Amino acid sequence: MKLEDIEAFCNVVDQGSITKAADIMYVTQGAVSKRIKTLEEELGVQLIIRRSGMRKVELTAYGEEFLVLARQWQALSNEFHGISASSGIHEITIGSVDMLNCFSFSDLYNQILREEKDIRLYMHTMHSREIYAAMEAQRLDLGMVNRLLPSKRLKITRLFTEEMYIVIYPCGKQGETIDPDDLDPGKEIYSRWSDEFEIWHDQLWPGKRYRMHAGTSSMVPYYLTEPGQWSICPASAVSGMMSRFHFESLKLSVKVPERTFYLLEHRSPRESRTETIERFKKIMYAYLKEHKPQL
Structure with missing residues (x-):
């Protein structure tokens, strides 16, 4: 079997x-x-x-x-x-959406690798629904998602909320506010950040006129390759992209639905991982307090 x-x-x-x-x-x-x-x-x-x-x-x-x-x-x-083959090593398995692993928390994970020598991270990039299922089956110790779904087995806590920005291939307008009518829908690299975001987006640019639908946030910067191509992304993703690529950031003149992330914990966690889970959470919350995602 x-x-x-x-x-x-x-x-x-x-x-x-x-x-x-x-x-x-x-x-x-x-x-x-x-x-x-x-x-x-x-x-x-x-x-x-x-x-x-x-x-x-x-x-x-x-x-x-x-x-x-x-x-x-x-x-x-x-x-x-959960039983580590190496004495003194504390393991933790985390499932997270792409944006947190690639942008928001990449510095956090590097900090743990540098400073917490006895913690071994098992990191998985997954979609929110997949993370919920894996957490309920206790294949993960912690989950970080961008959607709220009902679950009797999991404790769900808001991690942080951040603003959304336009990231655009250089066009000489850095730091300015831009009107939706000044953006070419045919040059958008679109990511569906949430149900609320999709409804808001379709009201401004109906008809799915975007050039490409990117399934993960880490894909976006590799397809912003021509003048005027743009995407709407959370602040931490935009900051990460601008540190590695020559992009510009703009604020929309209209309010954009903010992006919220949530922490998932099992209500009956594995005893062998409880101490490491609490230790990771303490490090993570200290990091968030000091590094609030922003541009």
Whole structure:
């Protein structure tokens, strides 16, 4: 019996459908169905009720019984991984959205690498929904996301909020405010920062006229290569881009929805990681107090 098959089963239960489980696992629906079928064949029982028109997955009595064991199996696997092979090394596994890993917290992680010699970081760049699922399954010790989603197993705390700016290929207007009408929608490298941001953006520039949709913030600077090309990004991302690339920053003349990030913690964290989690949080909050994201 493979752990990935058990995790697929738990994800289907957590997400309520094979389709949603496949989305957060970044595999096909067929791959998830195959893993569930493999489990059922190995156990010799049916775990999931299959009926046309069902909107949400329902478990059989065997499925309910197996779910308890599957959760225990996941927790035990995590405990094994939590035992460090090197004496005196404290490990922590963190899942974060791309922007925090590449821009906002890159200096924080470098600080830990320099000053906290006994902490070993396991860093993963993931989408918010994927982080929620991994945190609930305790495959991560901490998660940092940009979306609020309901979860009974997780404690969710606001980390920080920052303003949004225009980052633009040099056009001689650095430090000025720019009107939306002065930006060419056909030269935008667009990132969907949140549901609220998307609604706001589509009201100003309807019709999805942007030149490119960038799936991650770290992609943006590599496609701002011609005069007038622009993107809307959080302050810390713009600051990071300007330190490495020859871009300019501008403020929009209209209010832009701010960007908020959240910390995810499991309500019953693994005992072997509790001390390291609290230590990391203390370092992180001290860093945020001293380095509030801004231009």
